Amino acid sequence: MFAEIITIGDEILIGQIVDTNSAWMAQQLNTVGIRVQQISSVADTTKAIADALIVASARADLIFVTGGLGPTKDDVTKQTLASYFGCVLRRDPAVLAHVETIFQRSNRPMLEINRRQADVLENSEILFNDLGTAPGMWITRNDKIYVIMPGVPFEMKHIMQERVLPRLRRLSGRLPIWHHTLLTGGIGESFLAEQIADIETALPGHIRLAYLPKPGLVRLRLTATGPNLDKLKEETLLIASALKKRIGDYVVGEGDTSLETRILTVMQQAGLRLATAESCTGGDIARRLTAISGSSSVFEGGAVTYSNALKVRLVGVQPHTLETHGAVSEETVREMALGAQSSFGVDYAIAVSGIAGPGGGSPAKPVGLVWIAVAGKHATIAREYRFGKDRLVNIERAGTAALLQLWQSLINDNPTIKEAQSQI
Amino acid sequence: MFAEIITIGDEILIGQIVDTNSAWMAQQLNTVGIRVQQISSVADTTKAIADALIVASARADLIFVTGGLGPTKDDVTKQTLASYFGCVLRRDPAVLAHVETIFQRSNRPMLEINRRQADVLENSEILFNDLGTAPGMWITRNDKIYVIMPGVPFEMKHIMQERVLPRLRRLSGRLPIWHHTLLTGGIGESFLAEQIADIETALPGHIRLAYLPKPGLVRLRLTATGPNLDKLKEETLLIASALKKRIGDYVVGEGDTSLETRILTVMQQAGLRLATAESCTGGDIARRLTAISGSSSVFEGGAVTYSNALKVRLVGVQPHTLETHGAVSEETVREMALGAQSSFGVDYAIAVSGIAGPGGGSPAKPVGLVWIAVAGKHATIAREYRFGKDRLVNIERAGTAALLQLWQSLINDNPTIKEAQSQI
Numbered sequence: 001m002f003a004e005i006i007t008i009g010d011e012i013l014i015g016q017i018v019d020t021n022s023a024w025m026a027q028q029l030n031t032v033g034i035r036v037q038q039i040s041s042v043a044d045t046t047k048a049i050a051d052a053l054i055v056a057s058a059r060a061d062l063i064f065v066t067g068g069l070g071p072t073k074d075d076v077t078k079q080t081l082a083s084y085f086g087c088v089l090r091r092d093p094a095v096l097a098h099v100e101t102i103f104q105r106s107n108r109p110m111l112e113i114n115r116r117q118a119d120v121l122e123n124s125e126i127l128f129n130d131l132g133t134a135p136g137m138w139i140t141r142n143d144k145i146y147v148i149m150p151g152v153p154f155e156m157k158h159i160m161q162e163r164v165l166p167r168l169r170r171l172s173g174r175l176p177i178w179h180h181t182l183l184t185g186g187i188g189e190s191f192l193a194e195q196i197a198d199i200e201t202a203l204p205g206h207i208r209l210a211y212l213p214k215p216g217l218v219r220l221r222l223t224a225t226g227p228n229l230d231k232l233k234e235e236t237l238l239i240a241s242a243l244k245k246r247i248g249d250y251v252v253g254e255g256d257t258s259l260e261t262r263i264l265t266v267m268q269q270a271g272l273r274l275a276t277a278e279s280c281t282g283g284d285i286a287r288r289l290t291a292i293s294g295s296s297s298v299f300e301g302g303a304v305t306y307s308n309a310l311k312v313r314l315v316g317v318q319p320h321t322l323e324t325h326g327a328v329s330e331e332t333v334r335e336m337a338l339g340a341q342s343s344f345g346v347d348y349a350i351a352v353s354g355i356a357g358p359g360g361g362s363p364a365k366p367v368g369l370v371w372i373a374v375a376g377k378h379a380t381i382a383r384e385y386r387f388g389k390d391r392l393v394n395i396e397r398a399g400t401a402a403l404l405q406l407w408q409s410l411i412n413d414n415p416t417i418k419e420a421q422s423q424i
Numbered sequence: 425m426f427a428e429i430i431t432i433g434d435e436i437l438i439g440q441i442v443d444t445n446s447a448w449m450a451q452q453l454n455t456v457g458i459r460v461q462q463i464s465s466v467a468d469t470t471k472a473i474a475d476a477l478i479v480a481s482a483r484a485d486l487i488f489v490t491g492g493l494g495p496t497k498d499d500v501t502k503q504t505l506a507s508y509f510g511c512v513l514r515r516d517p518a519v520l521a522h523v524e525t526i527f528q529r530s531n532r533p534m535l536e537i538n539r540r541q542a543d544v545l546e547n548s549e550i551l552f553n554d555l556g557t558a559p560g561m562w563i564t565r566n567d568k569i570y571v572i573m574p575g576v577p578f579e580m581k582h583i584m585q586e587r588v589l590p591r592l593r594r595l596s597g598r599l600p601i602w603h604h605t606l607l608t609g610g611i612g613e614s615f616l617a618e619q620i621a622d623i624e625t626a627l628p629g630h631i632r633l634a635y636l637p638k639p640g641l642v643r644l645r646l647t648a649t650g651p652n653l654d655k656l657k658e659e660t661l662l663i664a665s666a667l668k669k670r671i672g673d674y675v676v677g678e679g680d681t682s683l684e685t686r687i688l689t690v691m692q693q694a695g696l697r698l699a700t701a702e703s704c705t706g707g708d709i710a711r712r713l714t715a716i717s718g719s720s721s722v723f724e725g726g727a728v729t730y731s732n733a734l735k736v737r738l739v740g741v742q743p744h745t746l747e748t749h750g751a752v753s754e755e756t757v758r759e760m761a762l763g764a765q766s767s768f769g770v771d772y773a774i775a776v777s778g779i780a781g782p783g784g785g786s787p788a789k790p791v792g793l794v795w796i797a798v799a800g801k802h803a804t805i806a807r808e809y810r811f812g813k814d815r816l817v818n819i820e821r822a823g824t825a826a827l828l829q830l831w832q833s834l835i836n837d838n839p840t841i842k843e844a845q846s847q848i
Contacts, residue, residue: 011636013460014603015451016643018444022465027439036437037472039465041446048461055479070635071614111618131812152637154814179438190495194535211494212435213576219440276707276728282714283700283707286728290706293782293815301734304700304710306725310768314727314738344734358717388555390578391717 001171003029004056005039008049008068008077009151012041021066021156028160032168033176034062035225044068049080057144062168067151069134071113078119081148085139087122091115092135095126099133124148127163131155136163145171176229180236182220182243183257184250185404189213192220192247199242207235215393216400217252217259248422252407259403260288266410266417267298267348274406275344276302277315277336279327280354280370285399300346305336315339315351328353328365330373330382337375337382348409349375350402354385356394370398376409425595427453428480429463432473432492432501433575436465445490445580452584456592457600458486459649468492473504481568486592491575493558495537502543505572509563511546515539516559519550523557548572551587555579560587600653604660606644606667607681608674609828613637616644616671623666631659639817640824641676641683672846676831683827684712690834690841691722691772698830699768700726701739701760703751704778704794709823724770729760739763739775752777752789754797754806761799761806772833773799774826778809780818794822800833 005025011017019041026036037060042048049068056063068077082089096118103110117133120126127136127149134150136159147164149156184192189211193200200209206226212219222239224232244251253262267274276285283304289295303314308327311317316339317332325331336351354370361367367389373382385401387394411418429449435441443465450460461484466472473492480487492501506513520542527534541557544550551560551573558574560583571588573580608616613635617624624633630650636643646663648656668675677686691698700709707728713719727738732751735741740763741756749755760775778794785791791813797806809825811818835842 010632010634010647012447013450013463014454014645014647015447015449015460016634016636016645017638018442018447019463020442023436023439023442025439026437030438036439037467038476039437039443041463043461052462070637071617108612108615109618111614113617114614154812154817157814188532190535190538191532193495193537194533208434210434210440212440213494214441221438221440223434223438278707281711282719283702283710283726283728284714286707286730287705287711290708290728290730291816291819293780295706296730299730301730301738302707302728303738304707304714304726304728306710306714306720306723310725313767314725343737356717388578390581392715393578395715 001034001061001175002037002059003034003062003064004060005036005064005066006049006052006056007039007041007066007151008044009041010043012067013043021151021153024153024157025064025066025160028165029168030177030179032165034168035177044076046076046080049077050084053084057142060144062145062147065146065148066156069117069148069150070152071117071133075116078121082121085121085123085141089119090122091118092120092126093118095120095128095135098128102133121148127159129155129159130162131158138164138167175225175227176232178224178229178232178236180222180224180240181255182240182251183253183259183262184218184220184247185216185252185259185400185407187218187247187250189218192218192250196243196246199239199246203239204235207239214400215397216404252404258292259400259407260292263403263407263410264289264292264295264298266420268294269420270414270417272298272347272410272414273300273345274298275300275340275346275349277340277349277351278302278304279306279311279336279352280356281352281395281399281402282306284395285350285352285402288399288403300344302344303340311336316343326365328355328369328371330371330384333371333373334380334382337373337380341375347377348406350406351375352398352402354394354398356391356398357389358391368394370394370401372398372402372405374402374405374409377413381405381409425458425485425599426461426483427458427486427488428484429460429488429490430473430476430480431463431465431490431575432468433465434467436491437467445575445577448577448581449488449490449584452589453592454601454603456589458592459601468500470500470504473501474508477508481566484568486569486571489570489572490580493541493572493574494576495541495557499540502545506545509545509547509565513543514546515542516544516550517542519544519552519559522552526557545572551583553579553583554586555582562588562591599649599651600656602648602653602656602660604646604648604657604664605679606664606675607677607683607686608642608644608671609640609676609683609824609831611642611671611674613642616642616674620667620670623663623670627663628659631663638824639821640828676828682716683824683831684716687827687831687834688713688716688719688722690844693844694838694841696722696771696834696838697724697769698722699724699764699770699773701764701773701775702726702728703730703735703760703776704780705776705819705823705826706730708819709774709776709826712823712827724768726768727764735760740767750789752779752793752795754795754808757795757797758804758806761797761804765799771801772830774830775799776822776826778811778818778822780815780822781813782815792818794818794825796822796826796829798826798829798833801837805829805833
């Protein structure tokens with residue numbers, strides 16, 4: 001079954017917000033065997049919305065519409081939908097009661113525009129929104145299904161998970177899709193492609209291989225479509241084994257995982273604890289680790305030693321080292337890592353110091369220069385990196401490089417982790 | 425002039441990556457008076473690409489195509505474009521030499537798929553890509569302009585900034601667009617709308633007002649279109665003044681700014697320094713501040729005191745306080761903030777401790793409970809917040825609430841900041 005996603009709202013078209021909803025929806029739809037063939041972002045005008053509905057309805061079986069339902073802008077969207085489906089709006093008492101409760105609970109005044117949130121398409125089934133005021137709607141018409149949802153990400157996710165996906169799982173007529181993903185680190189996309197060219201060429205027609213690169217990481221994703229899900233799982237597993245045999249040293253994890261998750265998992269299993277001492281990444285590594293639920297069982301915490309004073313105070317860098325070698329140097333990151341390891345009482349510590357840019361560079365230490373040290377069980381390993389000129393890209397790259405360097409130390413230091421990793 | 429953006433690649437349609445390119449491009453195009461009327465993400469198949477080109481060409485003056493040019497997947501895209509434009513591909517010697525240099529510099533082996541990056545559409549002008557191997561292309565056909573660019577964000581941005589935008593600025597026939605934005609904090613979207621309903625209703629037809637909410641913040645954006653840019657600036661300035669007169673207490677900043685930028689700007693002007701002590705936000709506040717270039721002139725650094733041990737060790741929380749009141753309590757965040765303020769030697773310190781979820785909640789301290797303290801010049805103010813159940817949303821909300829609380833303290837404590845703020 002094929003789906004299209006229509007997101008409504010000028011805020012995407014003028015670039016004020018990034019559309020993260022569509023990617024999340026596409027992932028979820030994939031898991032229930034529905035393939036998204038197009039995502040369209042359109043303006044919140046009657047013509048743009050109506051045109052998008054007509055085009056998508058001609059191509060897809062399922063049409064998902066998000067956005068355009070907020071209290072200040074839902075008039076155009078709902079009126080356009082009503083006229084497209086040839087129905088009127090009715091005020092739903094259950095939704096209205098829910099909206100009233102929300103306003104009472106937070107002691108906010110209830111306005112007429114808030115009451116209008118309870119207006120729904122007459123021919124729709126309501127997808128109740130426990131987390132917000134705008135309900136979702138489900139409409140079936142000419143064998144097509146239309147799912148209308150608010151654009152607030154956590155409300156949309158709630159409605160999808162609680163109301164929409166369970167229903168879609170029960171729908172018949174969908175050809176299963178199966179994804180099998182390998183996460184690789186420390187190898188470039190084209191070098192990877194050259195290494196596995198023969199395996200890729202020999203893939204059967206119903207299985208495709210995609211390269212999904214991010215700075216420092218490449219995901220290899222096998223996508224298989226066919227009538228028999230068990231057979232798809234078996235086939236992709238075999239191909240994944242062949243890939244791992246070829247490029248196993250670069251494989252960090254398998255399936256829907258991340259470098260951070262893999263690190264936290266193997267460290268938790270081995271009973272190891274981790275801390276960070278970040279300068280140019282400014283807390284981003286700690287943020288990436290703590291974004292994962294349960295990280296506290298491994299991650300002790302860290303220091304954002306942005307100033308030299310805090311490098312001395314929090315992780316014990318010698319003032320003499322900073323004077324002689326500078327904040328961005330092998331000597332400083334080694335002392336940062338060792339200081340964090342000993343004073344935070346952890347098994348492993350990551351330290352990063354660099355020049356993220358755009359200012360602060362010099363001929364000897366240009367923007368993009370980053371030193372990373374990992375203090376581990378047996379040794380502290382420091383490495384120099386030279387990234388580019390974009391501040392945010394440099395911060396991301398430095399964080400990924402630091403986590404990959406930690407990953408390598410974990411494998412090299414711990415025979416049980418190495419053994420488990422060779423088995424995946 | 426109207427533009428459409430077509431992004432090519434299964435990775436967006438299956439949700440493996442979020443399309444951040446389109447939002448950035450739309451912002452940039454807006455500044456040169458070009459309005460994006462639709463963004464479409466399509467699969468990297470011949471049919472999907474060709475169909476999208478046909479549909480967009482029928483509606484728009486400018487068509488921007490990104491993605492589908494990586495070394496492992498550019499065949500389909502370039503062949504489809506060649507057949508759409510009725511031309512062949514040629515290998516460009518200058519681009520080839522550039523690709524070779526990149527590989528030599530990084531000591532990576534040069535493969536045939538890398539050489540193919542130098543194949544360009546015969547009828548195109550090359551948009552040289554200094555930062556990567558895939559060049560951009562500019563094609564004019566039937567009075568429409570097609571701009572083809574790689575999907576790697578920093579390469580696309582580079583080509584847009586250096587090659588495309590300067591050219592677009594010279595194009596005639598575009599009606600100027602002017603945006604004027606007010607950033608508000610601590611007031612809900614619908615309450616805001618009610619407060620300014622009469623101003624909104626009285627807007628002339630060529631000026632529109634949009635509400636762009638994020639957790640804790642709402643941007644009010646005026647968009648004016650018309651033949652005379654100076655007149656548009658004048659008109660929006662007048663309306664913005666009326667809005668500020670009405671809701672000035674909630675206005676944090678004006679124009680293309682952020683809460684973090686405003687805080688760093690006013691603190692730098694006042695010569696004040698800042699530090700953080702983060703528990704449940706895990707470094708995200710430090711990350712948000714240090715993402716901004718020049719933040720080191722205000723931000724000293726901070727501690728990610730994820731464990732209780734680090735709360736004691738780094739910011740001097742009393743073990744007795746943790747035992748008696750728990751890590752998520754008014755007493756603990758007060759001690760964290762005061763400890764960070766004194767031991768990091770700063771004027772202001774933010775401290776956050778909460779239960780981000782999904783685990784760790786209890787009836788007395790449910791998921792979503794967050795305590796935030798700001799230690800300032802005259803006092804330490806602590807407040808309790810109750811957010812929702814989503815871990816990442818809670819982290820974002822807590823960070824924004826902490827920064828808004830700091831903002832309020834800055835205004836209340838510093839007459840010069842208050843005075844300057846009332847003038848904006």
